[in-house]
Amino acid sequence: MSRPASPLPHPGAGAPPSSFEEATYRKVSKRLVPLLMLCYVVAYLDRVNVGFAKLQMTTDLNLSDAVYGLGAGIFFLGYFVFEIPSNVILHRVGARVWIARIMASWGVVSMLTMFVTTPTMFYVMRFLLGLAEAGFFPGIILYLTYWYPANRRGRMTTWFMTAIALSGVIGGPLSGYILKTFNGMNGWHGWQWLFLLEGIPSILVGVLVFFVLDDRIAKATWLTDDERALLERNIAAEDAEKHDMPIGAVLSSARVWLMSLIYFSFVMGLYGVSFWLPTIIKATGVSDSLLIGLLSAIPFAAAVIAMVLVARSADRSRERRWHVALPALAGAIGLVLSVAWAHNTVLAMTALTLATMGILTTLPLFWSLPTSFLAGTGAAAGIAMINSLGNLAGFLSPYAVGWLKQATAANDSGMYMLAAFMILGGLLAVSVPARLVNK
Incomplete structure (x- = not known):
């Protein structure tokens, strides 16, 4: 039973947190973060397992690299169409119901992708998958602002986004195993089994979210009254320094457009690697699907370590811009080296590991920038x-x-393009005023 609230001291901005405050946030994190990470692991797996399906699917369905690239990317057109409405709905109806709905619907669409037989069907299912998943990631980023102030949110966002890397660590070997072991079973290709088996967890985790996730601090019955009071006071103090802009003002804000361009640059690098990593590894001379899956786990495993260490440094120093820009530069260097060392598997894997570490480290820390000045419905x-x-x-x-690979018969131009975007994103991040984001 919760005990009555008692007056709690509210430390000033420069005061160290009390042991009670630290214990409270540890309690919150143990409750929320593992579940959110599990959600993102299965989400990201369903989003990018098409990269492994490509190893068999393009041959079975006679799809060119350009067709595959368009199909892989068209997911994001559906994602774009429903993203803002989905997040506004989540803010109004609550994360529990809406996140559960999102996960169940994309799990079903992912499973149905196993029945694709033509390029048009491939495009349609990828578009529908994007519609189904729209709102999940920004919904979780918004959800974290309900629980954590800025000086803690960077680390929590990083823990949540290590799920991208964990998905690579788990999904690579798992996808390779399914492709190799299930190919031909029941008359289905390995890539069909891949979509079927990896879609089921999303539905199951969606059901778990519906029964376990709490929308807000006030609804968390597992917190004491004192703990709820402390958490809500910290969030209220931070929100008081923000301006809840009308939606129209947000959509026309120069700051928001700058953030969009920075994020666009980093996402260019992320999905260039995520969708093409198995193909790049195969091009170094590795042909076995299971071995490709195992090797693809290495860059993501290293990225988990880099993401946690850099986020810890950023939260401790309360410096955001250079903690975003320097990993972006490292990612660019890794992409360039992956071209130079493309014909040596060991060296190419070293370069791809550096690239993946840099690219994935930029992403959670980037989100500490816009959430520093956005609040409420505007957020x-x-x-x-x-x-x-x-x-x-x-x-x-x-x-x-895919288009550059088909046009040049090599991966070089594509990797150079991705490296250029990573450098651009890093430079733009440094251009953001420090007073706006270093909190």
């Missing part, structure tokens, strides 16, 4: 707009890499 719309515009790169990136 719901702004975060969704940044994510939807940024994720248009998810459409352009795999398609451009």
Whole structure:
């Protein structure tokens, strides 16, 4: 039973947190973060497992690299269409119901992709998958602002987004195993089994979210009254320094458009690697699907470590811009080296590991920038707009890499293009005024 609230001291901006405050946030994190990470692991797996399906699917269905790239990227057009409305709905009806709905619907669409037989069907199912998943990621970013102030949110966002890397660590070997082991079973190709088996967890986790997730601090019965009072006071103090802009003002804000361009640049790198990593590894001379899956886990495993360490440094120093820009530069260097060392598997894997570490580290820390000045419904719309515009790169990136690969018969031009975008994103991040984001 919750005990009555008692007056709690409210430390000033420069005061160290009390042991009670630290214990409270540890309690919150143990409750929320593992579940949110699990959600994103299955979400990201369903989004990018098409990269492994490509190893068999393009041959079975006679799809060119350009067709595959367009199909992989068209997901983000559907994502773009419903992103802002979905996030505004989440802010109004609550995360529990809306996140559960999102996860169940994309799990069903992902499973149905196993019945694709033509390029047009491939495009339609990828578009529908984007519609189904729209609102999930920005919804979670918004949800974290309900629980954590800025000086803690960077670390929590990073833990949540390590799910991208964990999805690569788990999904690579798992996808390779399914492709190799299930191919031909029941008369289905391995890639059909891949979509079927990896779609089921999304539905199951969606049901779990419906029964376990709490919409807001006030509804968390597992917190004491004192704990709820402390958490709500910290959030209220931060929100008091923000301006809840009308949706129209958010959509026309120069700051929000700058954030969208920065995120667009980083997402170019992310999905260029995510959708093409198995193909790039195969091009170094590795032909076994299971071995490709195992090797693809290495860059993502290294990225988990880099993401946590850099986020810890950013929260400790309360410096955001350079903690975004320097990993972006490292990602660009890794992409360039992956071209130079393309014919040596060990060296190419080293370069791809550096690239993946740099690219994935930029993403959670980037979100500490816009959430430093957006609040309320304005935050719901702004975060969704940044994510939807940024994720248009998810459409352009795999398609451009595929088109360049088909036009030049090599991966070189595509990797150089991705490296250029990573450098651009880093430079734009440094251009953001420090007083706006270093909190």
